Amino acid sequence: MEEKKITVNTGKQNNQRRSNQKKNNQKRRKRKTGNNNSSNNNTTSLPVKKSAEEMRKWFAEYSDLVSQYQDPKKTMNVSFQTYSKDDLRSFMENPYANYKNLRSISRFLYNRSRVYKRLVVYFANMIDLKMRSVIPKFNFLDQTDEQSVLQKYYETLTQLEVMNLPLEFLKAYMTCFREDVFFGAAYCDQDGFFILPIDSERCRVTGLYKDGSLAFHMDMSYFSSNKDLLEFWGEPFQSMYEAYEKDQQNGKWQPMPDANAVCLKYNIDDLTTPLPPFMGIFDSLINLEDLKEITAISDEQRIYKLLAMSIPLLSASREVNDFAVDLDTMAKFYNRITDVIPDYANIVLTPSKIDTVSFEHDQTTDVNKVENATKNIMKVAGGQALVGDSGSTAINMAISTDENEAISSLLPQTEAIVNRLLSFVIKDPAKVVFHEVTTFSKDKYRENLIRSATYGVPVKTDLAIASGFSELDIIRKGYLEKMLNIQDLYTPLQSSNTMNTTGLGDKKNGRPSMGDDDISEDGEASRDKRERSG
Known part of the structure; x- marks a missing residue:
């Protein structure tokens, strides 16, 4: 088995990679210029870099084809291989050697088992990328150009506005919880953002950036038989394939450029082998699926009926098979009855009395078996909140554990990737920090922000974000309310929160005293005590 080495991408390597990409772009521009000036040159130029919006539209049309890596002009039949428990146990004996089979089983169960799909979606949707802070970079010890700081802050917010990070990264999270690792190529520009998923079987984690995010290489031999995709995908795949064609022996695996690389891995402690988290x-x-099938068979048997149609015998006769009704006549009645009985019933002719044979089964017991098996799986794997058979305290503790498991490794990786991608679109962008807040802990997080704000902590923007607004929406709403004089248009009703407190320090002011008939015994004792003390 080929040894997989883990390397660290240094700043020198990153600069060299950017330099190589710049040289490739210059070469393509020269070829294109040569083609325009010379009619004898038959070399065709490769398409320019695709925008995020172009890739989004193309992927929406050919998403199924991309996931299967098929020619868009060819018909495609999607099928999943089935696996038995013996197959699974054989793979589990040596998971590192069978990780591809285990990931294939995970994809099969994701489409076959509703319980497994709910579990994956449950964890993937926990991460809320809307809960963030955008912090400009400046040295507060030096004299700061406020206009420059605000400009960088605005450019970062504008870029984040068009990126729609929660939607783009959700598909990556679902892949991570299903298959452990996600590989993608980011198309990021000032007009949009799109992550193109890449088949994990054609990619390999090969290094770490300084920020801790993962770098990867892609097998370029795939495009040898799928060159038409190079036209659709554009850069950086065209430059990567050109490098492969120049040296097919050593250039099969090409590094994904820093400006495009999106790689997330759930099991961050093992970078070499991708194993499904829930294997x-x-x-x-x-x-559980077998139990459901058995239960379905039992349900069919429970309503099944067998009707026995008796042929009467002559009571005074001593001969064998001396029937009181002609057999041909019985056959006619038999045929008439079989035409009207439902599918779940059958009929037989017998010389005995008419009777019914039922295949009764305890349906409630079967349902309880399936339900209990489902709950046990959720309790073991997480997702106890999906079954909700415990008290609120136990469920909250279970959710807290699930939250830590969901965000502990993927959220820091996401933060590093987003800040790296922003640095290729904006010069010196503001730093984006994602908070460890999930859909379940959002209300508690908001309460903590309110408490912090009362002590002067600068979290007003974070509080507004927790209420569902983006940074730009908050600023624009603030300016709009000021322009419309909202504070004058809407005057709040008089209450203890809005009334003037001047003079309330006087003991004569405040709540009126209760009468002797209305006060309780404890209240009367307290009043007497105050009066005795002066």
């Missing part, structure tokens, strides 16, 4: 419950999930 420990695969056996239980297969057993």
Whole structure:
């Protein structure tokens, strides 16, 4: 088995990679100029870099084809290989050697098992990238150009506005919880943002950036038989494929450029082998599906009826098979009855009495078995909030554990990737910080912000974001309210929160005293005590 080495991308390597990409772009521009000036030159120029919006529209049309890596002009039949429990147990004996099969089982169960799909979606949707802070970079010890700081802050907010990070990274998170690792190429410009998913079987984690995010290489031999995709995907794949064609022996695996690389891995402690995070419950999930099928068969048997149609015998006769009704007549009645009985019933002719044979089964017991098996899987894998059979305290503790598991490794990686991508679109962008807040802890997070704001902590923007507004929306709403004089148009009703407190220090002011008939015994005792003390 080929050894996979993990290297660290230094600043020198990053600069060299950018330099190589710049040289490739210059070469393509020269070829294009040569083609325009010379009619004898038959070399065709490669398309320019695709915008995020162009890639989004193309992927929306050919998303199924991209996931299967098929020619868009060819028909495609999507199928999933089925696996038995024996296959799974064989793979689990040596998971590192069978990680591809285990990830294939995970994809199969994701489409086959509703329980498994809910579990993956549950964890993937926990991460809320709207809960963030955007902090400009400046040295507060030196004299700061406020206009320059505000300009960089505005450019960063504007870029984040068009990137729609929660939607783009959600598909990456779902892949991570299903298959452990996600590989993608980011198309990021001032007009939009799009992450093109890449088949994980054609990519390999090969290094770490200084910020801790993952670098990866892609197998370029795939494009040898799919060159038409190079036209659709544009850069950086065209430059990567050109490098492969120059040296096919050593250039098969090409690094994804820093400006495009998006790689997320759930099991961050093992960068070499991608193993599905929930592979420990695969056996239980297969057993659950088998139990559902058995229950379905039992339900069919429960309503099944067998009708026995008796042929009467002559009571005084001593001969064998001396029937009181002609058999041909019985056959006619038999045929008439079979034409009207439902599918879940059948009929037989017998010389005995008419009777019914039922295949009764305890349906409630079967339902409880499936329900209990589902709950046990959720309790083991997480997602106890999806079954909700415990008290609120136990559920909250379970959710807290699930939150830590969901965000501990993926959220820091996401933050590093987003800041790296922004640096290629904006010069000296503001820093984006994602908070460890999930959809379940948002209300508690908001309460903590309110408490911090009362002590003067500068979190007003964070509080507004927690209320559902983006940074730009907050600023624009603030300016709009000022322009419309909202504070004068809407005067709040008089209350203890809005009334003037001047003079309330006087003991005569405040709540009126209660009468002797209205006060309780404890209240009367307290009043007497105050009066005795003066």
